[in-house]
Amino acid sequence: MNAIYEKLMQCYDSIRKQTDFQPKIALVLGSGLGDFAETIEVAQTVEYSSIEGFPTSTVQGHRGRYVFGYVDSVPIVAMQGRVHYYEGYSMADVVLPIRLMKRMGAEVLMVTNASGGICEQFQAGDLMLITDQIASFVPSPLLGPNIDALGTRFPDMTEAYDVELREVIAQTAERIGVPLRKGVYIQFTGPQFETPAEIRMARVLGADAVGMSTACEVIAARHMGMRVCGISCVSNLAAGMTGKPLLHEEVQQYADEAAPRFQKLVTESIIEINRIL
Numbered sequence: 125m126n127a128i129y130e131k132l133m134q135c136y137d138s139i140r141k142q143t144d145f146q147p148k149i150a151l152v153l154g155s156g157l158g159d160f161a162e163t164i165e166v167a168q169t170v171e172y173s174s175i176e177g178f179p180t181s182t183v184q185g186h187r188g189r190y191v192f193g194y195v196d197s198v199p200i201v202a203m204q205g206r207v208h209y210y211e212g213y214s215m216a217d218v219v220l221p222i223r224l225m226k227r228m229g230a231e232v233l234m235v236t237n238a239s240g241g242i243c244e245q246f247q248a249g250d251l252m253l254i255t256d257q258i259a260s261f262v263p264s265p266l267l268g269p270n271i272d273a274l275g276t277r278f279p280d281m282t283e284a285y286d287v288e289l290r291e292v293i294a295q296t297a298e299r300i301g302v303p304l305r306k307g308v309y310i311q312f313t314g315p316q317f318e319t320p321a322e323i324r325m326a327r328v329l330g331a332d333a334v335g336m337s338t339a340c341e342v343i344a345a346r347h348m349g350m351r352v353c354g355i356s357c358v359s360n361l362a363a364g365m366t367g368k369p370l371l372h373e374e375v376q377q378y379a380d381e382a383a384p385r386f387q388k389l390v391t392e393s394i395i396e397i398n399r400i401l
Contacts (some may be wrong), residue, residue: 148232149232167193186312199265310339
């Protein structure tokens, strides 16, 4: 048996000994959205550390647990804390939590994150609907022998972010009065922030926001046939755009300030997405 698949099933067996919850929508809670889990009707929580073989986050502010519960009767599983490639994990471990949520029954993946704004029209605190992504600067989670039990060898990424789900989120944002930008997200490895030259390169490539997560997770989800949507909180303007150095504390500050709007949009979008599933 493929070692990556064997580890996934080991984690699945381990978590199923703790919960039989069947989620419909999976949610990755990025910076500024960690407290979202406190706003839902929580049915159960499972610490990552209690799942045999599961990677655990080392980043401050990432709780490190699955939260199972309901958003207006919609069964969801939320990752309260993700693991990043820059923490030293293999890419297979980085996307293992996504694969596990699919194994537990989730049909849709909603990814969220904090990002640096590359588009010159963006401001810190903006929310951006992710319309597409550039993952060329991080290793693909699909490298190596294909795991046929998960998906096809060459998955199509034409609609990495589901068009219908994007439209639902855009209409929801308009209905509830939450301003929403749209743009392309690019993932770099980190953990260092980008240089001004790298930001200029990313802008030439067509990116509107940059971060250190998400794109690899989306690839793994699409490989397994999940429908994907994503919202990014532009927590700062990227390197070279303000003349000031970038600080993690500033990223966290703007992400926290945007959190109420972010949480409202995610909550309402989950309810509306459920209507079309």
